[in-house]
Amino acid sequence: MDSILVTGNGPLNGQIPIAGAKNACLTLMPATLLSEEPLTLTNAPRLSDIKTMTALLQSLGAEVSSLQDGQVQAMSSHDLTSQTADYEIVRKMRASNLVLGPLLARFGHAVVSLPGGCAIGARPMDLHVEGLEALGAEIELKDGYLHAKAPGGLKGGVHEMRFASVGATENIVMAATLAKGTTVLKNAAREPEIVDLVECLRKMGAQISGEGTSTIEIQGVDRLHGATHQVVTDRIELGTYMLAPAICGGEVELLGGRMRLVESFAAKLDAAGVSVEETDKGLKVARKNGRVRAVDVVTEPFPGFPTDLQAQMMALMCTAEGTSVLEERIFENRFMHAPELVRMGADIEVHGGTATVTGVERLKGAPVMATDLRASVSLILAGLAAEGETVVSRVYHLDRGYEHVVRKLEGVGAKIERIKGQ
Numbered sequence: 297m298d299s300i301l302v303t304g305n306g307p308l309n310g311q312i313p314i315a316g317a318k319n320a321c322l323t324l325m326p327a328t329l330l331s332e333e334p335l336t337l338t339n340a341p342r343l344s345d346i347k348t349m350t351a352l353l354q355s356l357g358a359e360v361s362s363l364q365d366g367q368v369q370a371m372s373s374h375d376l377t378s379q380t381a382d383y384e385i386v387r388k389m390r391a392s393n394l395v396l397g398p399l400l401a402r403f404g405h406a407v408v409s410l411p412g413g414c415a416i417g418a419r420p421m422d423l424h425v426e427g428l429e430a431l432g433a434e435i436e437l438k439d440g441y442l443h444a445k446a447p448g449g450l451k452g453g454v455h456e457m458r459f460a461s462v463g464a465t466e467n468i469v470m471a472a473t474l475a476k477g478t479t480v481l482k483n484a485a486r487e488p489e490i491v492d493l494v495e496c497l498r499k500m501g502a503q504i505s506g507e508g509t510s511t512i513e514i515q516g517v518d519r520l521h522g523a524t525h526q527v528v529t530d531r532i533e534l535g536t537y538m539l540a541p542a543i544c545g546g547e548v549e550l551l552g553g554r555m556r557l558v559e560s561f562a563a564k565l566d567a568a569g570v571s572v573e574e575t576d577k578g579l580k581v582a583r584k585n586g587r588v589r590a591v592d593v594v595t596e597p598f599p600g601f602p603t604d605l606q607a608q609m610m611a612l613m614c615t616a617e618g619t620s621v622l623e624e625r626i627f628e629n630r631f632m633h634a635p636e637l638v639r640m641g642a643d644i645e646v647h648g649g650t651a652t653v654t655g656v657e658r659l660k661g662a663p664v665m666a667t668d669l670r671a672s673v674s675l676i677l678a679g680l681a682a683e684g685e686t687v688v689s690r691v692y693h694l695d696r697g698y699e700h701v702v703r704k705l706e707g708v709g710a711k712i713e714r715i716k717g718q
Protein backbone atom coordinates (compact mmCIF):
# COMPACT_ATOMS: atom_id res chain seq x y z
CA MET A 297 0.00 0.00 0.00
CA ASP A 298 1.32 3.44 -0.93
CA SER A 299 1.92 6.22 1.57
CA ILE A 300 2.49 9.95 1.33
CA LEU A 301 5.46 11.78 2.88
CA VAL A 302 4.76 15.41 3.81
CA THR A 303 7.35 17.79 5.28
CA GLY A 304 6.33 21.10 6.86
CA ASN A 305 7.68 23.70 4.44
CA GLY A 306 6.19 27.10 5.29
CA PRO A 307 3.65 29.24 3.42
CA LEU A 308 1.99 28.05 0.19
CA ASN A 309 1.50 30.31 -2.82
CA GLY A 310 0.01 29.86 -6.28
CA GLN A 311 -3.04 28.25 -7.88
CA ILE A 312 -4.79 24.88 -7.48
CA PRO A 313 -7.32 23.70 -10.11
CA ILE A 314 -10.46 22.15 -8.59
CA ALA A 315 -11.95 19.09 -10.33
CA GLY A 316 -15.54 18.05 -10.98
CA ALA A 317 -17.49 16.85 -7.96
CA LYS A 318 -17.11 13.19 -6.99
CA ASN A 319 -20.48 13.22 -5.24
CA ALA A 320 -22.21 14.78 -8.24
CA CYS A 321 -20.59 12.36 -10.70
CA LEU A 322 -21.60 9.36 -8.58
CA THR A 323 -25.27 10.26 -8.95
CA LEU A 324 -25.05 11.55 -12.54
CA MET A 325 -23.55 8.29 -13.82
CA PRO A 326 -26.48 6.08 -12.66
CA ALA A 327 -28.83 8.57 -14.38
CA THR A 328 -27.76 6.95 -17.67
CA LEU A 329 -29.90 3.96 -16.63
CA LEU A 330 -33.03 6.11 -17.01
CA SER A 331 -32.72 6.41 -20.80
CA GLU A 332 -31.93 4.26 -23.84
CA GLU A 333 -30.01 7.18 -25.33
CA PRO A 334 -26.39 8.14 -24.57
CA LEU A 335 -25.52 10.36 -21.60
CA THR A 336 -22.11 12.07 -21.68
CA LEU A 337 -20.51 13.76 -18.67
CA THR A 338 -17.68 16.28 -19.03
CA ASN A 339 -15.40 17.67 -16.29
CA ALA A 340 -15.59 14.24 -14.59
CA PRO A 341 -12.97 13.74 -11.83
CA ARG A 342 -10.27 11.03 -12.21
CA LEU A 343 -10.92 9.00 -9.04
CA SER A 344 -11.09 5.36 -7.99
CA ASP A 345 -14.74 5.79 -6.92
CA ILE A 346 -15.59 6.74 -10.51
CA LYS A 347 -13.85 3.57 -11.70
CA THR A 348 -15.94 1.58 -9.20
CA MET A 349 -19.17 3.14 -10.48
CA THR A 350 -18.03 2.41 -14.05
CA ALA A 351 -17.51 -1.25 -13.16
CA LEU A 352 -20.96 -1.41 -11.58
CA LEU A 353 -22.71 0.11 -14.60
CA GLN A 354 -20.78 -2.23 -16.91
CA SER A 355 -21.84 -5.21 -14.75
CA LEU A 356 -25.43 -4.21 -15.57
CA GLY A 357 -24.63 -4.20 -19.28
CA ALA A 358 -24.20 -0.46 -19.76
CA GLU A 359 -21.44 0.84 -22.03
CA VAL A 360 -19.14 3.32 -20.31
CA SER A 361 -16.21 4.85 -22.21
CA SER A 362 -13.74 6.92 -20.28
CA LEU A 363 -12.33 9.52 -22.69
CA GLN A 364 -9.83 12.40 -22.48
CA ASP A 365 -7.87 10.83 -19.63
CA GLY A 366 -11.08 10.19 -17.67
CA GLN A 367 -12.47 13.70 -17.87
CA VAL A 368 -15.28 12.56 -20.16
CA GLN A 369 -17.55 9.62 -19.34
CA ALA A 370 -19.57 8.59 -22.41
CA MET A 371 -22.31 6.18 -21.34
CA SER A 372 -25.15 4.23 -22.93
CA SER A 373 -27.53 1.82 -21.25
CA HIS A 374 -29.51 0.92 -24.36
CA ASP A 375 -29.02 -2.82 -23.86
CA LEU A 376 -28.90 -3.67 -20.18
CA THR A 377 -28.40 -7.31 -19.28
CA SER A 378 -28.96 -7.24 -15.52
CA GLN A 379 -30.80 -5.29 -12.85
CA THR A 380 -28.74 -6.65 -9.94
CA ALA A 381 -26.09 -4.59 -8.12
CA ASP A 382 -23.82 -7.15 -6.53
CA TYR A 383 -22.60 -7.02 -2.90
CA GLU A 384 -18.97 -7.30 -4.03
CA ILE A 385 -19.21 -3.88 -5.69
CA VAL A 386 -21.75 -2.17 -3.41
CA ARG A 387 -19.78 -2.98 -0.24
CA LYS A 388 -16.79 -1.11 -1.67
CA MET A 389 -18.76 2.02 -2.37
CA ARG A 390 -22.09 2.98 -0.81
CA ALA A 391 -22.99 5.26 -3.72
CA SER A 392 -23.57 2.08 -5.76
CA ASN A 393 -27.01 2.11 -4.15
CA LEU A 394 -27.91 5.00 -6.47
CA VAL A 395 -28.72 2.53 -9.26
CA LEU A 396 -31.82 1.43 -7.30
CA GLY A 397 -34.14 4.29 -8.23
CA PRO A 398 -33.21 4.41 -11.94
CA LEU A 399 -33.43 0.61 -12.44
CA LEU A 400 -36.79 0.48 -10.68
CA ALA A 401 -38.15 3.38 -12.73
CA ARG A 402 -37.02 2.06 -16.12
CA PHE A 403 -37.49 -1.71 -15.69
CA GLY A 404 -39.98 -2.05 -12.82
CA HIS A 405 -37.56 -4.17 -10.81
CA ALA A 406 -34.11 -4.03 -9.22
CA VAL A 407 -32.02 -6.09 -6.82
CA VAL A 408 -29.46 -4.01 -4.94
CA SER A 409 -27.22 -5.21 -2.13
CA LEU A 410 -27.37 -3.28 1.11
CA PRO A 411 -23.97 -1.54 1.33
CA GLY A 412 -23.14 -2.78 4.80
CA GLY A 413 -21.46 -0.49 7.28
CA CYS A 414 -18.39 1.60 6.59
CA ALA A 415 -15.78 3.30 8.74
CA ILE A 416 -17.92 6.36 9.46
CA GLY A 417 -21.22 4.70 10.27
CA ALA A 418 -23.93 2.08 9.76
CA ARG A 419 -25.22 3.85 6.63
CA PRO A 420 -28.71 2.21 6.43
CA MET A 421 -31.12 2.70 3.51
CA ASP A 422 -34.47 3.01 5.28
CA LEU A 423 -35.03 6.55 3.94
CA HIS A 424 -34.44 5.34 0.35
CA VAL A 425 -36.91 2.47 0.83
CA GLU A 426 -39.62 4.63 2.42
CA GLY A 427 -39.40 7.15 -0.41
CA LEU A 428 -39.57 4.57 -3.19
CA GLU A 429 -42.47 2.78 -1.45
CA ALA A 430 -44.29 6.15 -1.49
CA LEU A 431 -44.03 5.87 -5.30
CA GLY A 432 -45.70 2.45 -5.21
CA ALA A 433 -42.60 0.25 -5.11
CA GLU A 434 -42.72 -3.06 -3.21
CA ILE A 435 -39.35 -3.62 -1.54
CA GLU A 436 -38.24 -6.49 0.66
CA LEU A 437 -34.89 -7.36 2.22
CA LYS A 438 -33.66 -10.89 1.48
CA ASP A 439 -30.14 -12.27 2.03
CA GLY A 440 -28.71 -8.77 2.39
CA TYR A 441 -30.26 -7.57 -0.87
CA LEU A 442 -33.14 -5.15 -1.41
CA HIS A 443 -35.55 -6.79 -3.88
CA ALA A 444 -37.59 -3.94 -5.37
CA LYS A 445 -40.41 -4.17 -7.86
CA ALA A 446 -43.08 -1.95 -9.34
CA PRO A 447 -45.05 -4.26 -11.64
CA GLY A 448 -47.42 -1.60 -12.96
CA GLY A 449 -44.74 1.08 -12.97
CA LEU A 450 -44.14 3.75 -10.31
CA LYS A 451 -46.85 6.29 -9.46
CA GLY A 452 -46.23 9.84 -8.35
CA GLY A 453 -46.94 10.64 -4.70
CA VAL A 454 -46.35 13.14 -1.87
CA HIS A 455 -43.59 12.07 0.55
CA GLU A 456 -41.86 13.83 3.44
CA MET A 457 -38.45 12.38 4.39
CA ARG A 458 -37.70 11.99 8.11
CA PHE A 459 -34.18 13.29 7.43
CA ALA A 460 -32.80 15.26 4.47
CA SER A 461 -30.74 12.33 3.16
CA VAL A 462 -28.64 13.19 0.07
CA GLY A 463 -28.66 9.69 -1.42
CA ALA A 464 -32.32 9.05 -0.70
CA THR A 465 -33.24 12.37 -2.33
CA GLU A 466 -31.22 11.39 -5.41
CA ASN A 467 -32.77 7.90 -5.67
CA ILE A 468 -36.32 9.19 -5.21
CA VAL A 469 -35.94 12.10 -7.64
CA MET A 470 -34.43 9.87 -10.34
CA ALA A 471 -37.20 7.29 -9.87
CA ALA A 472 -39.93 9.95 -9.94
CA THR A 473 -38.86 11.26 -13.38
CA LEU A 474 -40.50 8.22 -15.03
CA ALA A 475 -43.35 7.68 -12.54
CA LYS A 476 -46.94 8.23 -13.68
CA GLY A 477 -48.17 11.56 -12.29
CA THR A 478 -46.68 14.12 -9.95
CA THR A 479 -44.31 13.58 -7.03
CA VAL A 480 -43.75 16.12 -4.27
CA LEU A 481 -40.69 15.33 -2.14
CA LYS A 482 -40.58 17.25 1.15
CA ASN A 483 -37.58 17.75 3.45
CA ALA A 484 -35.44 16.99 0.39
CA ALA A 485 -31.67 17.48 0.66
CA ARG A 486 -30.46 20.79 -0.81
CA GLU A 487 -26.83 19.96 -1.67
CA PRO A 488 -25.35 21.48 -4.88
CA GLU A 489 -24.82 17.92 -6.16
CA ILE A 490 -28.60 17.47 -6.16
CA VAL A 491 -29.08 20.74 -8.05
CA ASP A 492 -26.50 19.46 -10.57
CA LEU A 493 -28.36 16.13 -10.93
CA VAL A 494 -31.67 17.91 -11.55
CA GLU A 495 -30.07 20.19 -14.16
CA CYS A 496 -28.81 17.08 -15.97
CA LEU A 497 -32.16 15.28 -15.70
CA ARG A 498 -33.89 18.39 -17.08
CA LYS A 499 -31.55 18.28 -20.11
CA MET A 500 -32.72 14.66 -20.53
CA GLY A 501 -36.35 15.84 -20.65
CA ALA A 502 -37.38 15.50 -17.01
CA GLN A 503 -39.93 17.94 -15.61
CA ILE A 504 -38.58 19.02 -12.20
CA SER A 505 -38.75 22.18 -10.06
CA GLY A 506 -37.62 23.24 -6.57
CA GLU A 507 -34.10 21.76 -6.61
CA GLY A 508 -31.91 23.39 -3.97
CA THR A 509 -34.94 23.93 -1.72
CA SER A 510 -36.53 21.49 0.73
CA THR A 511 -39.43 20.73 -1.62
CA ILE A 512 -38.81 19.20 -5.05
CA GLU A 513 -41.70 18.59 -7.48
CA ILE A 514 -41.37 16.10 -10.33
CA GLN A 515 -43.93 15.54 -13.16
CA GLY A 516 -43.34 12.03 -14.49
CA VAL A 517 -42.72 11.65 -18.25
CA ASP A 518 -42.87 8.57 -20.49
CA ARG A 519 -39.20 8.53 -21.39
CA LEU A 520 -35.98 10.50 -21.08
CA HIS A 521 -33.58 11.24 -23.95
CA GLY A 522 -29.81 11.54 -24.03
CA ALA A 523 -27.81 14.62 -23.01
CA THR A 524 -24.36 16.03 -22.38
CA HIS A 525 -23.70 17.59 -18.99
CA GLN A 526 -20.73 19.26 -17.30
CA VAL A 527 -20.16 18.03 -13.73
CA VAL A 528 -20.30 20.82 -11.14
CA THR A 529 -17.09 21.85 -9.31
CA ASP A 530 -16.27 19.71 -6.25
CA ARG A 531 -17.06 21.87 -3.20
CA ILE A 532 -15.41 19.39 -0.83
CA GLU A 533 -12.12 19.33 -2.74
CA LEU A 534 -12.47 23.13 -2.92
CA GLY A 535 -12.96 23.47 0.84
CA THR A 536 -10.14 21.04 1.52
CA TYR A 537 -7.61 23.07 -0.45
CA MET A 538 -8.90 26.36 0.97
CA LEU A 539 -7.54 25.05 4.26
CA ALA A 540 -4.01 24.64 2.86
CA PRO A 541 -3.08 28.38 2.99
CA ALA A 542 -5.18 28.72 6.15
CA ILE A 543 -3.03 26.15 8.00
CA CYS A 544 0.34 26.99 6.36
CA GLY A 545 0.13 30.70 5.58
CA GLY A 546 0.61 32.23 2.12
CA GLU A 547 -2.05 32.87 -0.52
CA VAL A 548 -3.64 30.29 -2.84
CA GLU A 549 -6.24 30.76 -5.60
CA LEU A 550 -8.58 27.76 -6.08
CA LEU A 551 -9.43 27.74 -9.79
CA GLY A 552 -13.08 27.01 -10.54
CA GLY A 553 -14.16 27.71 -6.97
CA ARG A 554 -17.35 29.70 -6.45
CA MET A 555 -18.52 31.19 -3.15
CA ARG A 556 -22.06 29.81 -3.55
CA LEU A 557 -20.67 26.27 -3.17
CA VAL A 558 -19.00 26.90 0.22
CA GLU A 559 -20.80 29.83 1.84
CA SER A 560 -21.17 28.45 5.38
CA PHE A 561 -17.64 27.03 5.28
CA ALA A 562 -16.17 30.34 4.05
CA ALA A 563 -18.05 32.18 6.81
CA LYS A 564 -16.40 29.92 9.40
CA LEU A 565 -12.97 30.54 7.88
CA ASP A 566 -13.62 34.29 7.96
CA ALA A 567 -14.53 34.07 11.66
CA ALA A 568 -11.27 32.15 12.23
CA GLY A 569 -9.26 34.93 10.58
CA VAL A 570 -8.94 33.59 7.03
CA SER A 571 -9.98 35.79 4.11
CA VAL A 572 -11.85 34.27 1.16
CA GLU A 573 -12.21 36.48 -1.91
CA GLU A 574 -14.12 35.51 -5.09
CA THR A 575 -12.14 36.35 -8.25
CA ASP A 576 -13.14 35.83 -11.88
CA LYS A 577 -11.07 32.60 -11.86
CA GLY A 578 -12.02 31.15 -8.49
CA LEU A 579 -11.53 31.78 -4.77
CA LYS A 580 -8.42 33.46 -3.33
CA VAL A 581 -7.64 32.41 0.26
CA ALA A 582 -5.12 33.81 2.75
CA ARG A 583 -4.73 34.20 6.49
CA LYS A 584 -5.63 37.75 7.52
CA ASN A 585 -3.00 38.14 10.21
CA GLY A 586 -0.93 35.28 11.59
CA ARG A 587 -2.32 32.41 13.65
CA VAL A 588 -6.00 31.56 13.12
CA ARG A 589 -8.52 31.81 15.93
CA ALA A 590 -10.51 28.84 17.28
CA VAL A 591 -14.15 28.68 16.12
CA ASP A 592 -16.93 26.20 16.95
CA VAL A 593 -18.37 23.95 14.21
CA VAL A 594 -21.64 21.99 13.94
CA THR A 595 -22.09 19.80 10.85
CA GLU A 596 -25.52 19.97 9.19
CA PRO A 597 -27.18 19.21 5.85
CA PHE A 598 -26.54 21.88 3.19
CA PRO A 599 -26.46 24.88 3.46
CA GLY A 600 -24.99 24.16 6.89
CA PHE A 601 -21.34 23.28 7.56
CA PRO A 602 -20.54 20.14 5.48
CA THR A 603 -19.74 16.93 7.39
CA ASP A 604 -17.26 16.15 4.58
CA LEU A 605 -15.13 19.12 5.70
CA GLN A 606 -15.25 18.42 9.44
CA ALA A 607 -12.05 16.35 9.58
CA GLN A 608 -10.15 18.91 7.54
CA MET A 609 -11.42 21.81 9.70
CA MET A 610 -10.33 19.90 12.81
CA ALA A 611 -6.78 19.87 11.45
CA LEU A 612 -6.87 23.67 11.20
CA MET A 613 -8.35 24.02 14.69
CA CYS A 614 -5.47 21.91 16.07
CA THR A 615 -3.17 24.86 15.29
CA ALA A 616 -5.63 27.67 16.20
CA GLU A 617 -5.42 30.06 19.13
CA GLY A 618 -7.99 28.98 21.73
CA THR A 619 -10.42 26.09 22.08
CA SER A 620 -12.83 24.87 19.38
CA VAL A 621 -15.81 22.53 19.83
CA LEU A 622 -16.68 20.45 16.75
CA GLU A 623 -20.05 18.67 16.81
CA GLU A 624 -20.61 15.92 14.19
CA ARG A 625 -24.37 15.58 13.72
CA ILE A 626 -24.51 13.65 10.43
CA PHE A 627 -22.49 10.47 11.01
CA GLU A 628 -22.12 8.50 14.22
CA ASN A 629 -18.41 7.72 13.93
CA ARG A 630 -16.56 10.42 12.07
CA PHE A 631 -13.73 11.36 14.45
CA MET A 632 -11.23 8.61 13.57
CA HIS A 633 -8.75 11.24 12.42
CA ALA A 634 -8.63 12.62 16.00
CA PRO A 635 -6.30 9.97 17.52
CA GLU A 636 -4.01 10.29 14.50
CA LEU A 637 -3.84 14.08 14.94
CA VAL A 638 -3.09 13.52 18.64
CA ARG A 639 -0.06 11.49 17.53
CA MET A 640 1.10 14.71 15.90
CA GLY A 641 0.82 16.61 19.19
CA ALA A 642 -2.77 17.85 18.87
CA ASP A 643 -4.85 18.35 22.01
CA ILE A 644 -8.25 16.76 21.26
CA GLU A 645 -10.87 15.24 23.56
CA VAL A 646 -13.68 13.25 21.95
CA HIS A 647 -16.92 12.54 23.79
CA GLY A 648 -19.55 10.88 21.55
CA GLY A 649 -20.36 13.25 18.73
CA THR A 650 -18.36 16.15 20.11
CA ALA A 651 -14.63 16.86 19.82
CA THR A 652 -12.99 19.62 21.89
CA VAL A 653 -9.77 20.90 20.31
CA THR A 654 -7.31 23.16 22.12
CA GLY A 655 -4.91 24.64 19.59
CA VAL A 656 -1.14 24.19 19.89
CA GLU A 657 1.57 26.46 18.44
CA ARG A 658 2.97 23.79 16.12
CA LEU A 659 2.15 20.15 15.35
CA LYS A 660 4.98 17.64 15.05
CA GLY A 661 5.37 15.31 12.09
CA ALA A 662 4.72 11.60 12.80
CA PRO A 663 3.76 8.37 11.05
CA VAL A 664 -0.08 8.32 10.91
CA MET A 665 -2.76 6.14 9.30
CA ALA A 666 -5.63 7.18 7.07
CA THR A 667 -8.92 5.61 8.16
CA ASP A 668 -11.39 7.05 5.66
CA LEU A 669 -11.45 9.41 2.72
CA ARG A 670 -11.75 12.76 4.47
CA ALA A 671 -9.65 11.75 7.50
CA SER A 672 -6.78 10.95 5.13
CA VAL A 673 -6.65 14.45 3.70
CA SER A 674 -6.97 16.09 7.13
CA LEU A 675 -3.74 14.31 8.08
CA ILE A 676 -2.03 15.68 4.98
CA LEU A 677 -3.16 19.21 5.87
CA ALA A 678 -1.78 18.73 9.38
CA GLY A 679 1.49 17.42 7.91
CA LEU A 680 1.82 20.49 5.68
CA ALA A 681 1.91 22.70 8.79
CA ALA A 682 3.78 20.34 11.15
CA GLU A 683 7.47 20.51 12.06
CA GLY A 684 9.35 17.71 10.37
CA GLU A 685 8.10 14.69 8.41
CA THR A 686 4.65 13.08 8.43
CA VAL A 687 4.03 9.77 6.67
CA VAL A 688 0.36 9.08 5.94
CA SER A 689 -0.22 5.38 5.23
CA ARG A 690 -3.16 3.64 3.50
CA VAL A 691 -3.59 6.45 0.98
CA TYR A 692 -5.93 4.30 -1.12
CA HIS A 693 -8.57 6.12 0.91
CA LEU A 694 -7.29 9.37 -0.57
CA ASP A 695 -7.43 8.09 -4.15
CA ARG A 696 -11.19 7.67 -3.77
CA GLY A 697 -11.83 11.40 -3.58
CA TYR A 698 -8.76 13.46 -4.51
CA GLU A 699 -7.11 13.40 -7.92
CA HIS A 700 -3.40 14.28 -8.22
CA VAL A 701 -3.16 15.52 -4.63
CA VAL A 702 0.68 15.46 -4.66
CA ARG A 703 0.90 17.38 -7.92
CA LYS A 704 -1.70 19.95 -6.81
CA LEU A 705 0.03 20.67 -3.49
CA GLU A 706 3.57 20.57 -4.97
CA GLY A 707 2.31 23.20 -7.40
CA VAL A 708 1.89 25.72 -4.56
CA GLY A 709 5.20 24.91 -2.86
CA ALA A 710 4.39 21.99 -0.57
CA LYS A 711 7.10 19.43 0.16
CA ILE A 712 5.15 16.23 -0.55
CA GLU A 713 5.76 12.95 -2.35
CA ARG A 714 4.04 9.61 -2.83
CA ILE A 715 5.99 6.54 -1.68
CA LYS A 716 5.22 3.32 -3.52
CA GLY A 717 4.13 0.55 -1.14
CA GLN A 718 5.85 -2.86 -0.96
Ligand code: EPZ
Binds near residue numbers: 418
Ligand atom coordinates in the same frame (compact mmCIF):
# COMPACT_ATOMS: atom_id res chain seq x y z
C1 EPZ B 1 -23.64 11.55 0.76
O1 EPZ B 1 -23.71 10.29 1.39
C2 EPZ B 1 -22.19 11.74 0.37
N1 EPZ B 1 -21.79 10.67 -0.55
C3 EPZ B 1 -21.32 11.71 1.63
O2 EPZ B 1 -19.98 11.98 1.23
C4 EPZ B 1 -21.78 12.83 2.56
O3 EPZ B 1 -21.03 12.77 3.75
C5 EPZ B 1 -23.27 12.65 2.88
O4 EPZ B 1 -24.03 12.62 1.65
C6 EPZ B 1 -23.81 13.76 3.74
O5 EPZ B 1 -23.61 14.99 3.10
C7 EPZ B 1 -22.15 10.76 -1.84
O6 EPZ B 1 -22.81 11.68 -2.26
C8 EPZ B 1 -21.69 9.65 -2.73
P1 EPZ B 1 -26.99 10.73 3.63
P2 EPZ B 1 -25.17 9.65 1.73
O7 EPZ B 1 -27.94 9.76 3.05
O8 EPZ B 1 -26.12 9.96 0.64
C9 EPZ B 1 -28.30 8.47 7.58
C10 EPZ B 1 -17.67 11.62 1.10
O9 EPZ B 1 -16.79 11.74 1.96
N2 EPZ B 1 -29.21 7.73 6.68
O10 EPZ B 1 -27.27 12.18 3.55
O11 EPZ B 1 -24.96 8.25 2.11
C11 EPZ B 1 -26.85 8.10 7.32
O12 EPZ B 1 -26.50 6.92 8.02
C12 EPZ B 1 -18.98 10.96 1.45
O13 EPZ B 1 -17.58 12.06 -0.08
C13 EPZ B 1 -30.18 6.89 7.24
O14 EPZ B 1 -30.27 6.77 8.45
O15 EPZ B 1 -25.54 10.50 3.03
C14 EPZ B 1 -26.10 9.31 7.81
O16 EPZ B 1 -25.96 9.21 9.23
C15 EPZ B 1 -19.00 10.39 2.86
N3 EPZ B 1 -31.01 6.19 6.42
C16 EPZ B 1 -27.05 10.47 7.46
O17 EPZ B 1 -28.34 9.88 7.28
C17 EPZ B 1 -30.93 6.30 5.05
O18 EPZ B 1 -31.73 5.65 4.34
C18 EPZ B 1 -26.65 11.20 6.18
O19 EPZ B 1 -26.71 10.27 5.15
C19 EPZ B 1 -29.93 7.15 4.49
C20 EPZ B 1 -29.09 7.86 5.33
